[in-house]
Amino acid sequence: MSLRKSIPDFRLLENSMNxxxxxxxxxxxxxxRTAPPSMRSRPTYSSLSPDTAxxxxxxxxxxxxxxxxxxxxxxxxxxSVAEALRTVVSGSELPLxxxxxxxxxxxxxxxxKARLSGATMQQxxxxxxxxxxxxxxxxxAIDAGLDExxxxxxxxxxxxxxxxxxxxxxxTENVTTNIVACTGCGRRLxxxxxxxxxxxxFMGVQIDAEVPGDVPAIExxxx
Amino acid sequence: MITGDQLQxxxxxxxxxxxxxxLVRFENAxxxxxxxxxxxxxxxxxxxxxxxxxxxxxxLISKPGSRDAYEIIVRRVPExxxxxxxxxxxxxxxxxxxxxxxxxxFAPQRSARKHIMVAGGIGITPFLSYVADFAGKGIDYELHxxxxxxxxxxFAPWLPEPDKVFVHWDADxxxxxxxxxxxxxxxxxxxxxxxxxxxxxxxxxxxETGGWPDNHVxxxxxxxxxxxxxxxxxxxxxxxxxxxxxxxxxLLEAIEREGVEVPCLCRGGAxxxxxxxxxxxxxxxxxHYLGKAERAGxxxxxxxxxRAKSGLLVLDL
Numbered sequence: 001m002s003l004r005k006s007i008p009d010f011r012l013l014e015n016s017m018n019x020x021x022x023x024x025x026x027x028x029x030x031x032x033r034t035a036p037p038s039m040r041s042r043p044t045y046s047s048l049s050p051d052t053a054x055x056x057x058x059x060x061x062x063x064x065x066x067x068x069x070x071x072x073x074x075x076x077x078x079x080s081v082a083e084a085l086r087t088v089v090s091g092s093e094l095p096l097x098x099x100x101x102x103x104x105x106x107x108x109x110x111x112x113k114a115r116l117s118g119a120t121m122q123q124x125x126x127x128x129x130x131x132x133x134x135x136x137x138x139x140x141a142i143d144a145g146l147d148e149x150x151x152x153x154x155x156x157x158x159x160x161x162x163x164x165x166x167x168x169x170x171x172t173e174n175v176t177t178n179i180v181a182c183t184g185c186g187r188r189l190x191x192x193x194x195x196x197x198x199x200x201x202f203m204g205v206q207i208d209a210e211v212p213g214d215v216p217a218i219e220x221x222x223x
Numbered sequence: 224m225i226t227g228d229q230l231q232x233x234x235x236x237x238x239x240x241x242x243x244x245x246l247v248r249f250e251n252a253x254x255x256x257x258x259x260x261x262x263x264x265x266x267x268x269x270x271x272x273x274x275x276x277x278x279x280x281x282x283l284i285s286k287p288g289s290r291d292a293y294e295i296i297v298r299r300v301p302e303x304x305x306x307x308x309x310x311x312x313x314x315x316x317x318x319x320x321x322x323x324x325x326x327x328x329f330a331p332q333r334s335a336r337k338h339i340m341v342a343g344g345i346g347i348t349p350f351l352s353y354v355a356d357f358a359g360k361g362i363d364y365e366l367h368x369x370x371x372x373x374x375x376x377x378f379a380p381w382l383p384e385p386d387k388v389f390v391h392w393d394a395d396x397x398x399x400x401x402x403x404x405x406x407x408x409x410x411x412x413x414x415x416x417x418x419x420x421x422x423x424x425x426x427x428x429x430x431e432t433g434g435w436p437d438n439h440v441x442x443x444x445x446x447x448x449x450x451x452x453x454x455x456x457x458x459x460x461x462x463x464x465x466x467x468x469x470x471x472x473x474l475l476e477a478i479e480r481e482g483v484e485v486p487c488l489c490r491g492g493a494x495x496x497x498x499x500x501x502x503x504x505x506x507x508x509x510x511h512y513l514g515k516a517e518r519a520g521x522x523x524x525x526x527x528x529x530r531a532k533s534g535l536l537v538l539d540l
Contacts, residue, residue, distance in 0.1 A: 118409070120409060121408050121412055124434075145411030150410070150436060
């Protein structure tokens with residue numbers, strides 16, 4: 001009987017591979033990498049400013065992620081493109097006249113998709129908020145055909161992460177701890193800095209694969 | 224016969240499609256099918272000019288992937304270095320020619336939602352293979368041809384979807400408004416331009432000011448007009464040769480004339496294959512390959528198009 005036939009479930013295959021791994025240094029290596037000095041996939045951000053080469057501008061704001069005064073500062077920095085600027089605010093009202101206010105991320109994404117249907121090469125998209133928020137906007141913009149160069153992101157507010165499970169491929173939202181139980185498969189995942197732009201998520205890898213149940217202290221590290 | 228990096232082809236047919244446009248069809252001089260060519264590919268053809276051997280790159284207009292024949296269209300240019308004159312005056316059916324394998328520096332971007340092609344005159348040739356590829360597949364494209372009015376129908380036989388082709392010429396109501404064209408294109412469009420430098424530069428500039436990300440803009444330039452200039456001398460250090468580069472030949476041609484081999488592909492300053500180290504002297508960069516810092520550094524040159532500012536170049540060849 002072939003190996004493939006004897007293992008009908010990919011999850012089982014993953015599991016058996018993990019539990020039979022004989023790499024003693026594996027665990028400590030993963031632990032050492034929770035905060036590597038240079039994880040190349042880890043995005044870096046700078047403050048938002050309009051790209052004046054564009055002709056249509058869409059600014060998407062996660063209201064709760066802003067510091068006091070940040071909304072008016074944003075408004076000021078986008079003055080030069082004000083006539084071609086549309087603003088969508090997610091969560092709650094901000095002192096931004098003319099902004100399209102949406103109650104949550106799902107409604108915000110619908111508004112963004114509607115705004116970007118029929119987008120041209122002159123369209124520009126800006127998003128500010130937590131990383132799960134801004135990368136959701138990024139995904140919507142890419143789906144609408146925009147190029148990376150037409151999108152600017154700025155991280156503000158909570159450090160919470162979206163975590164993608166390398167075992168079951170489900171995502172777990174709003175993760176603030178170094179280790180989290182996957183909402184898909186229940187495995188306890190070490191939240192790495194390894195980031196996927198496509199998924200807008202950080203990689204989560206089973207923490208106790210070698211020694212089941214051997215899970216270090218869970219701490220809030222992404223408040 | 225297909226040997227090494229060269230092909231031996233036989234001229235199977237020659238047809239004039241206008242007073243200055245000649246179509247040449249090549250077939251394998253030996254047995255078997257030709258190597259497949261991709262959309263946007265070109266062929267480097269070795270031609271016997273009046274004084275010297277000339278190598279010109281021509282876009283393949285035959286349907287991409289076809290292996291029975293390669294077809295090119297060559298314009299007779301008054302300031303010909305000899306290549307187009309040879310093809311128009313001397314080449315005849317049955318002649319054998321040496322060519323490169325097909326190369327491709329101008330492939331379409333398959334992920335594009337829409338392809339916008341802008342051609343200046345004979346610069347339409349790479350796009351004839353694009354439309355041969357795209358036609359009937361439901362691929363969204365626009366081909367804009369800028370040419371002389373009398374040539375507006377010359378390429379019609381190669382344009383299977385005429386509703387996607389727009390011809391422009393220099394008369395009121397017929398000129399191409401490049402900025403307006405670039406303003407109305409959907410996200411994830413890709414823009415391609417092939418033509419004389421003034422058109423290419425206009426389109427690139429309009430794309431930049433029109434907010435197109437540069438990775439959505441692609442051009443293929445004519446190499447011919449780029450390579451001439453003041454004569455200068457070049458020392459090929461490793462070969463121990465000193466050569467004279469004439470006004471009407473490129474540095475690469477002069478090097479080849481002396482029997483020194485330089486790997487090359489596009490012969491138009493685009494591909495970077497002929498990159499050569501400069502040991503002394505100041506290059507006059509005309510390529511589209513080296514970056515600003517590399518140009519300023521003066522340590523490298525693309526001999527297919529670039530020349531010397533200093534009257535003498537010492538090369539690591």
